[in-house]
Amino acid sequence: MASKRGALIVLEGVDRAGKTTQCNKLVQALIERGRPAEMMRFPDRSTTIGQLISAYLQKKSDLEDHTVHLLFSANRWELVPVMKKKLEQGITLVVDRYAFSGVAFTSAKPGFSLDWCMKPDEGLPKPDLVMFLQLNPAEAALRGQFGTERYETSAFQKAVHERFEQLMKDSSVNWKVIDASQNIEGVHNDIRTHSLNVFNEAQNTPLGELWR
Numbered sequence: 001m002a003s004k005r006g007a008l009i010v011l012e013g014v015d016r017a018g019k020t021t022q023c024n025k026l027v028q029a030l031i032e033r034g035r036p037a038e039m040m041r042f043p044d045r046s047t048t049i050g051q052l053i054s055a056y057l058q059k060k061s062d063l064e065d066h067t068v069h070l071l072f073s074a075n076r077w078e079l080v081p082v083m084k085k086k087l088e089q090g091i092t093l094v095v096d097r098y099a100f101s102g103v104a105f106t107s108a109k110p111g112f113s114l115d116w117c118m119k120p121d122e123g124l125p126k127p128d129l130v131m132f133l134q135l136n137p138a139e140a141a142l143r144g145q146f147g148t149e150r151y152e153t154s155a156f157q158k159a160v161h162e163r164f165e166q167l168m169k170d171s172s173v174n175w176k177v178i179d180a181s182q183n184i185e186g187v188h189n190d191i192r193t194h195s196l197n198v199f200n201e202a203q204n205t206p207l208g209e210l211w212r
């Protein structure tokens with residue numbers, strides 16, 4: 001019998017919501033329960049495309065807005081063969097940001113529609129579960145100053161948050177909203193519970209295509 005595929009689990013949210021910490025903790029918890037799991041993150045800054053994106057985010061280079069949007073998408077597509085292989089091998093992937101960040105960030109810029117922004121990512125492997133770490137701007141502010149990368153301003157993050165709210169209305173995606181204002185363990189418990197709940201379904205259904 002063919003081995004069961006892994007689940008594709010994505011964590012999204014605005015900056016400082018604790019995505020990276022929670023991805024690491026989830027991978028650890030899954031492994032402890034005997035479920036092979038690995039973390040991935042987008043952008044993956046290690047590839048040639050990822051290095052272009054990284055220089056842009058660090059403001060070491062400027063890129064035209066449509067161009068950088070397509071590079072973020074290309075950075076996901078270039079990893080698709082690796083993702084599919086791992087999922088087929090039964091490895092669950094816990095992904096820090098995905099196409100939803102791509103759409104939310106670019107469409108927060110003037111002149112970009114959600115539709116246009118979604119097109120390049122249409123057909124990517126569809127996550128079995130997308131958890132949005134919800135944190136209001138006042139709570140985010142308590143967690144300290146923004147960094148110095150592009151997009152790290154409260155006005156832009158507010159616009160991004162609004163775009164995420166719009167994306168979450170799409171019932172073709174399995175969204176769960178997580179209250180990220182709880183302590184780290186509280187957030188982790190919620191994330192772990194939702195993740196363990198999707199395993200059965202993920203194992204018994206083929207990997208879908210996003211936004212198709």
Ligand code: TMP
Binds near residue numbers: 101106
């Ligand atoms: P991070 O590496 O700290 O998560 O930051 C990546 C930044 O890039 C963050 O501000 C969100 C933004 N971003 C996009 O604009 N488009 C994308 O497709 C992704 C994945 C991230």
